[in-house]
Amino acid sequence: MRYISTRGQAPILSFEDAMLSGLARDGGLYVPESVPQMSAADIRALNGLSYEEVAFRVMRPFVGDSFTDETFADLIARAYAGFGHNARAPLVQLAPNHFLLELFHGPTLAFKDFAMQLIGQLFQEALGRRGERVTIVGATSGDTGSAAIEAFRGLDNVDVFILYPHGRVSEVQRRQMTTPTESNVHALAVDGTFDDCQARLKDMFNHFEFRDRVRLAGVNSINWARVLAQVVYYFSSAVSLGAPDRRVSFTVPTGNFGDIFAGYIAKRMGLPIDRLVVATNQNDILHRCLSGGEYRTSEVHPSISPSMDIEVSSNFERALFDAYGRDGGAVAQLMAELKAGGFAVSQGALQALREHFDSGRVSEEETLATITVAQKTMGELLCPHSAIGVKVAEDLRNPAVPMVTLATAHPAKFPDAVEKASGIRPPLPNRMADLYERPERVTRVANDLSALETLIEERRTK
């Protein structure tokens, strides 16, 4: 299995090299050269298997010879052993033909744990075998950072630096990043937005002297392995609802377009997905683009769903690559235009995107109202991100096709908004009960590439 860049000019890599490299050296994102197929019989055979067995069968063809079957199965088993639910990703019914996929039973209570726990295992195995050490830098709007710190804390062969937007994550998210005591993890509060953090991270990857000196690696969804691990739960949930003999749709609370892009990959592998529905908050560049054809950035407005306060949606580049017929030159041109504010998607590409994706936008008031109604009428306490998914799903779904809405975080990560809407303050699980008492360790940094690089150089293990 070979991986190519969305901008067409970077070296073609194996799964393991793509995973350890992060951003492609032409600034693009790695994608598989071709998407492995699963037949209806292959998909039917997933029925009744454990989550780990489904994960092995779905991901194996993408991994090539980077890991043996035995090692890969073992790493998957370790990745999910710490989850707080036997099903790992349980489905609950909200209404006739509307289901919620609970993706918040991992150690940091968000869907990010599905990929990050596995990546932690894969990195450890690959780096140990190669005798190498890397510096992981991540950008987060709250959940990727806490999941990455949890997955890599205390490991010998990695230093982890997480850039989060100062004052724009929830208190629980912040404390999850600032309270771990291991010396290889560093929380950096950047004066800016998530988009600024992600832009500085990509600047570091494009600054080859720094990148090579610190042996930079990434665990954002820049990293293909992150997307791949998220493909699995589309299969596990669709199969339990009757796939491949019944089509299923998914609504995904969306920011950086990684989670829904994983659904698109599942569809391209052969999973009979009817619609993939993008649900955004008031930071709605994706909804504006899919409905009007213009991908143009605007100011980020802080919301009660802070993890989705994103206006430059990194993985949309991967979808554009396919929509433009895998023309790396065309994508490079669009990304250059994005730096200057945005671009119009061609009619052909827009039509290609709309073949798979619908979209909806949810206001702050509607988010709160959905939390209230879901708690009262469906008996489900939703986090604000999941509520955005439920609202858009209810508005757009075809009642004849099962709809699965992804519940991307536990309500206890956003207790203020949840309490405001429902009157219930969701408690943290017992293992985190003292989170508010633990001392915090964080460095405030300017939104400045050279300041960030200097700090990382100083703090990383030499």
Ligand SMILES: Cc1ncc(COP(=O)(O)O)c(C=O)c1O
């Ligand atoms: C809780 C939550 N929901 C939804 C999203 C959006 O997911 P994606 O960025 O993959 O579109 C995020 C951030 O990624 C998140 O943390």
Ligand SMILES: N[C@@H](CCOP(=O)(O)O)C(=O)O
């Ligand atoms: N919402 C995310 C933003 C980063 O997304 P990623 O999938 O690229 O890591 C977060 O919680 O940090």
